[in-house]
Amino acid sequence: xxxxxxxxxxxxxxxxxxxxxxxxxxxxxxxxxxxxxxxxxxxxxxxxxxxxxxxxxxxxxxxxxxxxxxxxxxxxxxxxxxxxxxxxxxxxxxxxxxxxxxxxxxxxxxxxxxxxxxxxxxxxxxxxxxxxxxxxxxxxxxxxxxxxxxxxxxxxxxxxxxxxxxxxxxxxxxxxxxxxxxxxxxxxxxxxxxxxxxxxxxxxxxxxxxxxxxxxxxxxxxxxxxxxxxxxxxxxxxxxxxxxxxxxxxxxxxxxxxxxxxxxxxxx
Amino acid sequence: xxxxxxxxxxxxxxxxxxxxxxxxxxxxxxxxxxxxxxxxxxxxxxxxxxxxxxxxxxxxxxxxxxxxxxxxxxxxxxxxxxxxxxxxxxxxxxxxxxxxxxxxxxxxxxxxxxxxxxxxxxxxxxxxxxxxxxxxxxxxxxxxxxxxxxxxxxxxxxxxxxxxxxxxxxxxxxxxxxxxxxxxxxxxxxxxxxxxxxxxxxxxxxxxxxxxxxxxxxxxxxxxxxxxxxxxxxxxxxxxxxxxxxxxxxxxxxxxxxxxxxxxxxxx
Numbered sequence: 001x002x003x004x005x006x007x008x009x010x011x012x013x014x015x016x017x018x019x020x021x022x023x024x025x026x027x028x029x030x031x032x033x034x035x036x037x038x039x040x041x042x043x044x045x046x047x048x049x050x051x052x053x054x055x056x057x058x059x060x061x062x063x064x065x066x067x068x069x070x071x072x073x074x075x076x077x078x079x080x081x082x083x084x085x086x087x088x089x090x091x092x093x094x095x096x097x098x099x100x101x102x103x104x105x106x107x108x109x110x111x112x113x114x115x116x117x118x119x120x121x122x123x124x125x126x127x128x129x130x131x132x133x134x135x136x137x138x139x140x141x142x143x144x145x146x147x148x149x150x151x152x153x154x155x156x157x158x159x160x161x162x163x164x165x166x167x168x169x170x171x172x173x174x175x176x177x178x179x180x181x182x183x184x185x186x187x188x189x190x191x192x193x194x195x196x197x198x199x200x201x202x203x204x205x206x207x208x209x210x211x212x213x214x215x216x217x218x219x220x221x222x223x224x225x226x227x228x229x230x231x232x233x234x235x236x237x238x239x240x241x242x243x244x245x246x247x248x249x250x251x252x253x254x255x256x257x258x259x260x261x262x263x264x265x266x267x268x
Numbered sequence: 269x270x271x272x273x274x275x276x277x278x279x280x281x282x283x284x285x286x287x288x289x290x291x292x293x294x295x296x297x298x299x300x301x302x303x304x305x306x307x308x309x310x311x312x313x314x315x316x317x318x319x320x321x322x323x324x325x326x327x328x329x330x331x332x333x334x335x336x337x338x339x340x341x342x343x344x345x346x347x348x349x350x351x352x353x354x355x356x357x358x359x360x361x362x363x364x365x366x367x368x369x370x371x372x373x374x375x376x377x378x379x380x381x382x383x384x385x386x387x388x389x390x391x392x393x394x395x396x397x398x399x400x401x402x403x404x405x406x407x408x409x410x411x412x413x414x415x416x417x418x419x420x421x422x423x424x425x426x427x428x429x430x431x432x433x434x435x436x437x438x439x440x441x442x443x444x445x446x447x448x449x450x451x452x453x454x455x456x457x458x459x460x461x462x463x464x465x466x467x468x469x470x471x472x473x474x475x476x477x478x479x480x481x482x483x484x485x486x487x488x489x490x491x492x493x494x495x496x497x498x499x500x501x502x503x504x505x506x507x508x509x510x511x512x513x514x515x516x517x518x519x520x521x522x523x524x525x526x527x528x529x530x531x532x533x534x535x536x
Binding site: 036037043044143144146147148150151157158161165243244245247 | 303304305310311312315384385411412414415416418419421425426429430433511512513514515
C-alpha cells in the first residue's frame with residue numbers, strides 16, 4: 001500500500017511520472033521537483049549527490065517503497081550513493097535508457113546528448129558498454145536545450161538552430177550513427193525538432209531514445225521482483241511536492257500531459 | 269579595515285566587483301556566488317529572500333562593513349528584508365541603475381530587460397517613477413539571455429535572434445524609447461549584440477544602461493556618508509566564495525576581467 005517516490009531537479013521527471021501512470025495505474029506516486037535549486041546539469045557531482053540525499057530522506061519520511069531518480073544528472077552522479085544510504089530499492093534513468101538504446105541500434109554506433117553533468121560523468125558510456133562492449137558511444141553536452149524547453153520554444157527556429165549546432169558537433173565526432181539517447185528528461189519536449197535536425201545532419205532518420213517508458217518497465221519489473229506491487233486498485237491520488245512553487249503549476253501540464261490539482265511545498 | 273561583501277546568484281555580480289575594484293581600489297571585497305542554487309531569476313520571491321538572508325549572514329560572519337546585493341533579482345526581491353535583518357548598510361543594484369537611466373533618457377521612455385523575477389517584481393518601474401514620476405517604463409523578461417551569456421555565445425547568431433525577439437516585444441509595447449536598463453548582471457556580456465539588435469528594432473541607437481559603475485559610485489558615496497572608507501592602502505586581497513565550484517574558475521575571468529587565483533567553498 002506504499003507509494004513510489006520520484007524526484008527530479010524540476011519538471012522534466014514528470015515525463016517519467018506520466019510513463020509510470022500509464023504502465024502502473026494503480027501505484028500512487030509521490031513526486032518531488034527541486035525547483036528551488038534547479039538546474040542540476042551544470043553543478044558538480046558533490047552538490048548533486050548532497051541534494052539527492054536530502055530529497056531521498058524527505059521522500060523516505062513520506063513512506064515510499066521504491067525511489068526513482070527521474071533526473072539524468074542525479075542518476076549519473078548519485079544512484080550509487082542513494083543505494084548505499086537507503087533501505088529501499090533505487091532506480092535511475094540511465095541504465096534503462098541505455099538498455100533501450102542498445103536494443104534499438106543496428107549500426108552499433110550510439111550518440112548521447114545531455115547536460116554538462118550527465119555527459120561529463122560518462123555514465124551512459126559505461127552503462128552502454130556494460131550491456132554490449134562492442135558499442136561505440138559518442139556524446140555531446142547541450143546546455144541550452146533545457147532553458148529552451150522550459151521556455152516552451154519546442155519548435156521555434158532558434159531551437160532548431162541550436163539543435164543543429166549540437167547535432168553537427170556530434171556528427172563531427174561520430175561520422176555516422178543510427179540512435180541517439182535523449183539523456184535529459186526535458187528533451188522529449190523537443191523530440192520533433194531534434195528528429196528533424198538529426199535527419200538533416202546525418203542524412204537519414206535517427207532513432208531518438210526517450211528513457212521514460214524503459215524506466216517505467218524497469219520499475220514494474222523491480223516491483224514484481226521484490227514483491228512490492230500494489231494489490232488491487234489505487235489507494236490515493238499522486239502527490240506533487242516542489243521546493244519553490246514559481247511557475248510549477250503553469251509548466252507541469254506540458255510534461256505530465258494532465259493538469260495537477262494541488263502542489264505542496266517541501267521544506268528541504 | 270573591514271571588507272565589503274558582494275553577492276550574486278552566480279558569476280554576473282563579478283561585473284559589479286570589477287567596477288568596485290576600479291572605483292575603490294583600496295577596498296577589500298568578499299564575494300559570494302551562490303552557484304549551487306543559481307539561477308534566481310525564475311524563482312519565487314520567498315525563495316530568493318531566504319537564500320539572500322542565508323548568504324548575508326555568512327558574509328556578516330566574515331566581518332563585512334557593507335553589503336552589496338549585486339544580483340538584480342535579489343535586489344528586486346530582498347533588499348528590504350536584508351536592511352531589516354542586518355546591522356550594516358545594504359545596497360542593491362536597482363536604485364543606482366534606475367538613477368543612471370533616468371539621467372540618460374531624453375524621451376522619458378525607458379525599457380527594462382531582466383529575468384522573470386526582476387521584471388515581475390516591478391522594482392525598476394517603482395524605482396524609476398520614484399525618481400521622476402513622469403517617466404514611462406516598459407519591461408520585458410528575457411529568460412534565455414542568461415544561459416546564452418553563460419555559454420559564451422555573446423555574439424552568436426542565435427543570441428542575436430533571441431535578442432531581436434525580446435526587443436521586438438519591447439517595441440510592440442512601447443512604440444519608441446531611447447534608453448534600456450540592462451536589469452541583469454549577465455547582460456553586459458551581450459552588450460554589443462543587444463546594442464546592434466536594439467538599433468535595428470527601434471530604427472535608431474538606444475542607450476544601454478549597465479548599472480555596475482552606478483553601483484560602485486553609490487557604494488563610494490555610502491562609505492563616505494557613513495565614515496566607513498578604507499584609510500590608506502589595501503590590507504588584503506579580495507576573496508571569492510562559491511557554493512558549488514563547478515566551472516567558476518573557467519567562467520569568472522569573463523565577468524571580472526582578470527583571473528582569480530583562489531576560489532573558496534562556502535557551506536551555506
